[in-house]
Amino acid sequence: MARQRIVITGLGGICALGNDVASIWDSMKAGRSGIGELSAPHLEDKPRIAAQIKQLPAFDIDRRRLVAIDRFALLAVMTADEALRQAGVSATHMDPTRIGAVVGTGIFGAETADENYWALLVENKSRASVFTVPRIMPSAPAGQVSMVHGLRGPVFGVTSACASSNHAFAAAADQIRLGRADIMLAGGADAPLVFGVVRSWEALRALARDTCRPFSADRDGLVLGEGAGIMVLESYEHATARGATILAELAGAGMSADAGDIVAPTIEGPTTAMQACLADASLAVEDIDYLNAHGTGTKANDQIETAAIRRVFGKHADSLSVSSTKSMHAHCMGASGAIEAIACIMAIRDGIVPPTANYREKDPDCDLDVTPNVAKERKVRAAVSNAFAFGGTNAVVAFTGV
């Protein structure tokens, strides 16, 4: 039997670029960066930059749920709502046991962790909040999405640092292909803009001073961001049978591990993941028009990623439009892949490649067409989205138009 085709029928997103997919995409097309001054408790000692969500949208959620939910899981719940609405999927008029969710996170409920330690160690409170455990746990976004939206099928979290969302897409598609669910929500969420996480990234000396400039010779690091993205996945047959609008196809996924260093990337690991993705999607390198790079803006990543892309795409690498939208929404950790999937899917739908913002100087080691600063109109038949991670856990996904 031929393998089931997995299509996307709903999309939801939130990050510094906007509180829904339409506004995020508008910002991306305009090359508008959401990076600005960070405002967070206990981080007032010096100015810092980040891509922070300006204001959370109003969201109707039971107060009893809200007290037990950290920001990262709330973002997942909100974006799941947007995706479900667009897909016309509701657990109240479908079999809820056939709808599931896989939500990735690279960190955990970081705000809760900070508040807890602050209360115990600084304010000398005698005990932790009873909500600490359910708010922090990395599976909370998946669990909360299922509770708020009534999904009773396979529900779990996945974690692979900054590749978490792409692993979530792969795992969710598998649930459908294995017959465990008809509809799966998939994506990622992270809200890392709190004292503990920001200071930990500072310790790595990986953060940019002024802004995120992927592939630009004067790049000096990544910028932390927060956000979430969720898509609704179902089989092509299931989507067409219920008359759903198909946004794009999740054509394939490829995963690999560097099995090298916990932080230093390799060329081989990302190369293998991209090749595995193309093979899984039955796509030739010439079929790909756009590649949304991992493109963190660190010296090491951008150079090694360029080399890996050249190794995979050969001569076609010079016909490929590449960009790092992290230049605008910054590095949203485990949510990155989900927000970058929005860039890929909308690029296919609108025939517009979103740019790499903040680009200033050519780097001979990053010599691909990185779509500097200005979006490019071109037909995008297929797009590939790279996600590499600390731990060397790589996941690459491919989307095609339907």
Next chain:
Amino acid sequence: MADQLADEIIAKVKAHADPEVGEITLDTDLNALGIHSLELTEIIFDLEEAHGIEIEMNTVDAWNSLKNVGDMVEAVRTLIAKKA
């Protein structure tokens, strides 16, 4: 008659309750407070600390049978009296 313990417990409950609940009295049903079950545990812990009382596990079970705020006040009053 002013009941300090009742006022104190009502204030604690109010801090956790859904603002839309309105005025909270001894007759207010615990289920009507819009409080997560874990929050009730928080309130109990606060009361333990404030009054130096200890609520044993079987007492916690008893809390499940409490119906309104007044029942909660009486349960705490009993434990305080036992301690004295």
